[in-house]
Amino acid sequence: MIVTNFFQGLRNSLFGKTPTQRRETRTAWLFLAPNLLGFMLFTVFAVGMAFWLSFQEWDLFNQSNPVGLANYIRLFTGDPDFMRALYNTVYFVIGVVPVGAVLSLILALLVNQKIKGVSLFRTALYVPVVTPTIAVGLIWVWLYNSDFGLINSFLSQLGFSQTPNWLTSSTWSKPAIVLTNIWQNAGYYMVIYLAALQNIPDQLYEAAKIDGATRWQQFSRITLPLLSPTTFLVFVMKTMGAFKIFEAAYIMTEGGPGGSTETIVYYIYKNGFEWFRMGYAAAIAWVLFAIIFLCTLFQFKIQKTWVYYE
């Protein structure tokens, strides 16, 4: 009797009191089932297994060995390659995020002008975004080619006798990849900025004009503050993206020269699928996740100081 009551209570609280409610709940779960199945397998289970793996030593073929915290300890104390990858990744984040955001804002201002056919420019500027990163990488490999590339040829035409070797120089390889990444993503963030720009009411500018504000004042006192929530969004998204740069580095430099463009994700890939250190790869992936998470958290914490909300 008590048992029946308990189960009835459980049923009532979980699935509803009346048969109609229960049927409703059942159908809802039925509709969610395919998604939840995938979610359980490819997210919950995979995350759990990745966590377990990060405490193992495993080469994908033989039996795995538990090694405790050894993977993490090695990562932070005995792996200069990881530190280099971390440095490179941070370099990319710092290089890509602010410059990319400014460029996207400029493009958005450009295509926010009230001229006929402006959507043509918008579409054109979005084309790099839909271009596969692989193709983008190959295009820029050719542009950066130190002997026959357009960029160096242009520079030497301008009178520079010494031109950088771009992708084969450890000084220039990072800026080269930063530029490529900014170019590819500029259109994406341009559209985000554009939507925000179009949300700013015209009356504000009218009022400012009457008060005698110059265009620069209108931009710095109206546009920028009202855009700051968007800038925040762009910064968060760009940071997350820049931490995961892999394909461009893989195609353009294979992490070289001398590991100067090896990012964390690239290092995960190498550990997992070139050296078959699955446990170590999983540990690095968790550290990367933690870094991204902390970075995002930090950005959310400091947003109060500079983001303007109406």
Added chain:
Amino acid sequence: MKGSLLLKMRQAGWFDLLVFFLAFSLILVALGITGYIQYNIQMNNMDEGLTKYEIKEALGFFALSRENFLTIGLIAVAVTLLGFALLAISRATERQVSQQAKENMHHMRVVLQYVVAGMITLIMLFPIYWMVISSLKTSTELLLPVPTLWPRLFQWANFPNVLKRAPFIRYLFNTLVTTFFIMVGQIIIGVLAAYGFSKGSFKGKNVLFLLVLGALMIPIQVTFVPIYVMVSRLGWVNSFPGLIVPNLVSAYFIFMLRQSFMSVDDSYLDAGRVDGLNRIGLIVHVLIPMCAPTMITISIITFITGWNSYFWPKMVATKDEFRTIAVGVTRLRQTFAGMETANYNEIMAGAVMAIIPIVILFLILQKYIMAGMSKASMK
């Protein structure tokens, strides 16, 4: 008085535009001057046995056009200064600018807007242009010390040559199949889940939804090793299920669609029920038609993402039979090991083939993507 004149000019926006134009024309002049000097230096090299023709050849397009840069730049500077002068005169002499003059100014400003927007767009698109023309050059032309901006000889054979080197048609087919099934799968699963999350009522709905959204936070790099292990245990390495199944569930798709479904008022659903529609009927006949733009947008975005994805297909597809186009292009590159530079025209031809379908699709449906993107960012 002088101050207020300047202020008026700045307010009109003319001042900024003219300053920009002046800066641009000064750059043109600088380009022209350096080009002119270098051209003369090169001409002096004639003593070293190079003929005039060879020098011009070596300088290519730039040599010819840079003298033009100088001329264009000087004209532009003159025009800009004239603009400043006109502006000052018109403001100073006529307090009230006549309607006609205002209109003229407006027209000129529009022209300038077009010029600036056009130039920046051209610069941004230049790498794409460069890929296309490089794919049509001969190897000899490709390796000129000064590249030609327009192929002298169109070598269309680069494309058939690529097809001979790597099974590109097969790659395209694989990509199409994979991407299509990922898209269809995401739509079916996504529509069902979005319906459950938006219109279903049960306890813990919101908590569950937040959990599913949490999946967006987790980078694929954390989960791909376990997913790869699962796929390989299932024997799905080098198979279509291996390429498709792990990509079927997308938290992004569900999130966007749920937002859209929520905006449909329940009264429409009630009306549908009165007409005797069951739940599937409600989805097919009420929700999907009412949310068609969002559906189309996220489907296209899914398609583009699928087409361009590289990381996962590279892991799973190691045989030509299952390689997708993105993986195939890098495979093509490997076939030139060591001889890459001389054959870059064919690599570019491969890249063109990988890009063309997706760019055409984008151009046809760009309206939906642009609208959807801005809508998504507003949430």
